[in-house]
Amino acid sequence: MRLSKAYLPVLKESPADAQIVSHKLMLRAGLVRQTAAGIYAWLPLGFRVLKKIEQIVREEQDRAGAIEMLMPTIQSADLWRESGRYDAYGPEMLRIKDRHDREMLYGPTNEEMLTALVRDDMKSYRDLPRTLYHIQWKFRDEVRPRFGVMRGREFLMKDAYSFDVDEAGARHSYNMQLLAYLRTFKRLGIQAVPMKAATGPIGGDLSHEFIVLAPTGESKVFYDAAFEAIDLDRAGLDYGDKAGLQAMFDEVSSTYAATDETHDEARWSEVAEERRRTGRGIEVGHIFSFGDKYSKAMGLKVTGPDGGMVTPMMGSYGVGVSRLVGAIIEASHDDNGIVWPDAVAPWKVGIVTMRQDDDASAGAAEKIHAALHDAGVEVLYDDRDERGGAKLAGMDLMGLPWQVIIGPRGLASGVVELKNRRTGDREELSIESALTRLSA
Amino acid sequence: MRLSKAYLPVLKESPADAQIVSHKLMLRAGLVRQTAAGIYAWLPLGFRVLKKIEQIVREEQDRAGAIEMLMPTIQSADLWRESGRYDAYGPEMLRIKDRHDREMLYGPTNEEMLTALVRDDMKSYRDLPRTLYHIQWKFRDEVRPRFGVMRGREFLMKDAYSFDVDEAGARHSYNMQLLAYLRTFKRLGIQAVPMKAATGPIGGDLSHEFIVLAPTGESKVFYDAAFEAIDLDRAGLDYGDKAGLQAMFDEVSSTYAATDETHDEARWSEVAEERRRTGRGIEVGHIFSFGDKYSKAMGLKVTGPDGGMVTPMMGSYGVGVSRLVGAIIEASHDDNGIVWPDAVAPWKVGIVTMRQDDDASAGAAEKIHAALHDAGVEVLYDDRDERGGAKLAGMDLMGLPWQVIIGPRGLASGVVELKNRRTGDREELSIESALTRLSA
Numbered sequence: 001m002r003l004s005k006a007y008l009p010v011l012k013e014s015p016a017d018a019q020i021v022s023h024k025l026m027l028r029a030g031l032v033r034q035t036a037a038g039i040y041a042w043l044p045l046g047f048r049v050l051k052k053i054e055q056i057v058r059e060e061q062d063r064a065g066a067i068e069m070l071m072p073t074i075q076s077a078d079l080w081r082e083s084g085r086y087d088a089y090g091p092e093m094l095r096i097k098d099r100h101d102r103e104m105l106y107g108p109t110n111e112e113m114l115t116a117l118v119r120d121d122m123k124s125y126r127d128l129p130r131t132l133y134h135i136q137w138k139f140r141d142e143v144r145p146r147f148g149v150m151r152g153r154e155f156l157m158k159d160a161y162s163f164d165v166d167e168a169g170a171r172h173s174y175n176m177q178l179l180a181y182l183r184t185f186k187r188l189g190i191q192a193v194p195m196k197a198a199t200g201p202i203g204g205d206l207s208h209e210f211i212v213l214a215p216t217g218e219s220k221v222f223y224d225a226a227f228e229a230i231d232l233d234r235a236g237l238d239y240g241d242k243a244g245l246q247a248m249f250d251e252v253s254s255t256y257a258a259t260d261e262t263h264d265e266a267r268w269s270e271v272a273e274e275r276r277r278t279g280r281g282i283e284v285g286h287i288f289s290f291g292d293k294y295s296k297a298m299g300l301k302v303t304g305p306d307g308g309m310v311t312p313m314m315g316s317y318g319v320g321v322s323r324l325v326g327a328i329i330e331a332s333h334d335d336n337g338i339v340w341p342d343a344v345a346p347w348k349v350g351i352v353t354m355r356q357d358d359d360a361s362a363g364a365a366e367k368i369h370a371a372l373h374d375a376g377v378e379v380l381y382d383d384r385d386e387r388g389g390a391k392l393a394g395m396d397l398m399g400l401p402w403q404v405i406i407g408p409r410g411l412a413s414g415v416v417e418l419k420n421r422r423t424g425d426r427e428e429l430s431i432e433s434a435l436t437r438l439s440a
Numbered sequence: 441m442r443l444s445k446a447y448l449p450v451l452k453e454s455p456a457d458a459q460i461v462s463h464k465l466m467l468r469a470g471l472v473r474q475t476a477a478g479i480y481a482w483l484p485l486g487f488r489v490l491k492k493i494e495q496i497v498r499e500e501q502d503r504a505g506a507i508e509m510l511m512p513t514i515q516s517a518d519l520w521r522e523s524g525r526y527d528a529y530g531p532e533m534l535r536i537k538d539r540h541d542r543e544m545l546y547g548p549t550n551e552e553m554l555t556a557l558v559r560d561d562m563k564s565y566r567d568l569p570r571t572l573y574h575i576q577w578k579f580r581d582e583v584r585p586r587f588g589v590m591r592g593r594e595f596l597m598k599d600a601y602s603f604d605v606d607e608a609g610a611r612h613s614y615n616m617q618l619l620a621y622l623r624t625f626k627r628l629g630i631q632a633v634p635m636k637a638a639t640g641p642i643g644g645d646l647s648h649e650f651i652v653l654a655p656t657g658e659s660k661v662f663y664d665a666a667f668e669a670i671d672l673d674r675a676g677l678d679y680g681d682k683a684g685l686q687a688m689f690d691e692v693s694s695t696y697a698a699t700d701e702t703h704d705e706a707r708w709s710e711v712a713e714e715r716r717r718t719g720r721g722i723e724v725g726h727i728f729s730f731g732d733k734y735s736k737a738m739g740l741k742v743t744g745p746d747g748g749m750v751t752p753m754m755g756s757y758g759v760g761v762s763r764l765v766g767a768i769i770e771a772s773h774d775d776n777g778i779v780w781p782d783a784v785a786p787w788k789v790g791i792v793t794m795r796q797d798d799d800a801s802a803g804a805a806e807k808i809h810a811a812l813h814d815a816g817v818e819v820l821y822d823d824r825d826e827r828g829g830a831k832l833a834g835m836d837l838m839g840l841p842w843q844v845i846i847g848p849r850g851l852a853s854g855v856v857e858l859k860n861r862r863t864g865d866r867e868e869l870s871i872e873s874a875l876t877r878l879s880a
Contacts, residue, residue, distance in 0.1 A: 009561035041508040070482040091539045099531045121449035
């Protein structure tokens with residue numbers, strides 16, 4: 001991609017109304033633009049990152065055996081009356097009347113809708129277990145939207161729902177999602193600690209939040225430093241290995257970690273003082289096991305192995321896909337801008353000519369651009385006739401992992417500069433060596 | 441994918457309330473399920489097809505130089521007051537009040553929002569031309585939703601918007617999208633004829649609809665049979681070739697084709713009688729060139745090459761992505777079910793065991809399933825312990841291009857059956873030959 005043909009608007013000034021660093025950087029680097037209170041358009045730079053995160057979430061759900069589908073954004077109020085949540089949900093639910101005065105709503109979550117869908121199809125214990133998921137826009141009418149996409153009103157979420165015939169099955173489904181989440185966050189390049197959590201309006205008695213540590217976090221968190229040593233995502237663990245998954249769950253559960261909502265001073269005091277860690281964190285995922293709360297209220301029943309009717313046990317599992325863009329930036333930035341983890345970077349490499357009007361520089365840049373493109377490396381070439389310093393600052397702000405910097409002097413001695421955005425290390429090397437390094 | 445672990449519910453009975461064949465088949469084969477009037481959930485089978493169509497649309501937009509982004513579904517009413525369309529739009533717009541009583545709406549289209557976004561960034565003629573697009577859910581509150589996803593209320597649409605400094609540029613942007621559409625529909629495996637169309641509430645004086653011919657179409661269409669001979673998508677044509685694109689436009693325009701909205705009896709009478717074709721058609725895309733209608737109303741201006749201010753010329757370009765699922769079925773089905781074009785089939789191959797309890801059959805199926813999976817061929821294996829006939833009927837209904845049918849008798853003589861869904865041709869061949877054929 002050539003910057004001169006792209007739509008990558010960068011703001012010169014830091015936006016005054018943004019309070020946290022991810023919000024500031026997302027506006028300045030042109031990832032998003034607010035179109036109404038708490039509602040954002042995703043400009044091409046932000047869109048690319050959002051799609052990469054979405055795809056990693058999808059791949060790890062698929063690997064865990066969850067099945068993708070897609071539910072609509074607008075729901076009938078009647079569905080929510082069946083579960084009793086229509087009146088309970090409060091003003092965060094965006095309520096709508098259509099042209100025939102029917103009561104509708106913009107879905108904040110989908111327990112009701114999916115339970116209603118599967119009750120037409122799941123008739124026997126042989127139709128279970130199943131975990132279904134979708135990645136869809138949702139709406140919560142926050143009274144005071146703030147912090148950009150971290151607490152916006154319209155947001156992209158992956159939500160999965162599991163259906164099992166018994167408690168043991170439901171526990172295994174929960175553990176599979178727990179592992180899928182650990183793997184997802186690791187691939188995204190962030191450390192997210194699972195913490196026992198309150199279940200709130202979703203219900204149930206077992207729940208974990210996944211918290212990214214960041215000084216700007218919304219919750220206070222308390223955890224045992226032993227967490228840092230646990231191999232949370234267990235490289236060799238197979239999703240079919242029920243005992244192995246339960247052992248992982250037990251280890252996660254027996255190591256203290258909690259948000260202020262569930263913090264237990266008695267258990268905390270048992271953690272050795274030198275291992276107690278406190279800080280602030282951002283919730284990026286939340287999983288729930290809530291038994292038959294929705295299946296019972298909505299009449300989902302299947303025949304059991306012995307011929308009697310069984311009410312399936314359910315769980316639900318959310319990841320804030322759009323929120324993750326902000327959370328990753330909170331966890332990975334410096335004074336010059338965003339520092340993307342490789343897996344979610346909008347492009348891997350940025351090419352900068354210090355003097356676009358120097359024919360040798362432009363020629364070298366074209367050559368590198370074409371070679372990387374042909375090698376399947378995602379590359380953004382700043383081919384604009386701007387000051388080199390401004391172009392470098394723009395690349396730093398946008399946070400691509402690598403910069404190839406091309407200047408007339410270096411070229412005269414046969415080298416370009418390769419800069420690592422995270423470390424700031426710069427190295428002079430030949431074009432061929434740079435290409436080899438970046439194509440690896 | 442194993443059917444025993446999937447969520448692919450098939451209805452035994454033809455749904456009584458569905459009037460057209462695509463709606464019937466989408467419900468019966470389990471592509472979608474209605475969740476409220478004119479609102480559908482996409483079950484895994486339908487979701488896979490929807491994503492394939494979306495990806496082809498995306499790739500052809502990218503190839504034409506359009507840049508992807510994503511705008512939100514909920515918009516502020518104030519945006520639409522700027523263009524004057526808030527009052528003009530009528531009851532098809534889903535109007536919403538949020539908790540602070542602010543007037544919002546669920547976007548039916550995005551001319552206003554994108555014009556407002558780019559006016560902050562596009563300052564000079566050097567920032568143009570640009571064509572931006574997104575693929576996002578939209579809502580039109582149809583008074584009487586019907587025909588399933590063909591005339592639903594919540595629908596997925598690709599909409600692109602072009603910005604140019606002058607009329608010649610705008611014409612070229614229009615021609616690029618025209619070619620991208622022809623290429624998109626060809627890749628999707630359907631013939632869509634561009635027809636001069638009325639511009640309606642979008643405005644402007646140049647517009648084409650893309651119509652798929654089908655007896656259940658909503659519009660009457662009239663066209664010159666010469667259309668069938670034109671090489672519409674011009675294999676070698678490059679998007680930078682302005683004269684070549686204009687020649688394509690001229691040839692398309694000079695061959696008569698119109699819907700009843702724009703039908704011109706005088707011009708029609710000039711078409712040789714034996715070349716006159718009439719029928720019914722389904723609109724799957726609509727492109728518009730509307731000059732400065734929105735840019736002028738909303739104050740989008742850039743400095744021109746001579747320093748004066750210029751109001752950019754715009755166009756907008758829509759493809760009904762979810763509607764295409766229905767339109768493709770209307771154009772490609774038989775008495776037994778759907779016949780997917782290869783490019784959009786949910787899986788390329790279905791494996792059916794006639795007797796799942798026969799160990800040799802199950803073993804052969806496992807082997808074929810694994811080999812195709814490893815070869816990167818998308819495959820669905822019906823491993824359920826059901827009657828062979830019912831399983832074959834299910835595969836026909838779901839419309840996968842190829843079926844591998846495995847029975848004890850054939851296996852005894854070393855063969856399986858390979859069935860082409862479209863032609864119905866069946867052929868006995870060895871497992872190795874079948875694998876070679878299907879991996880090609």
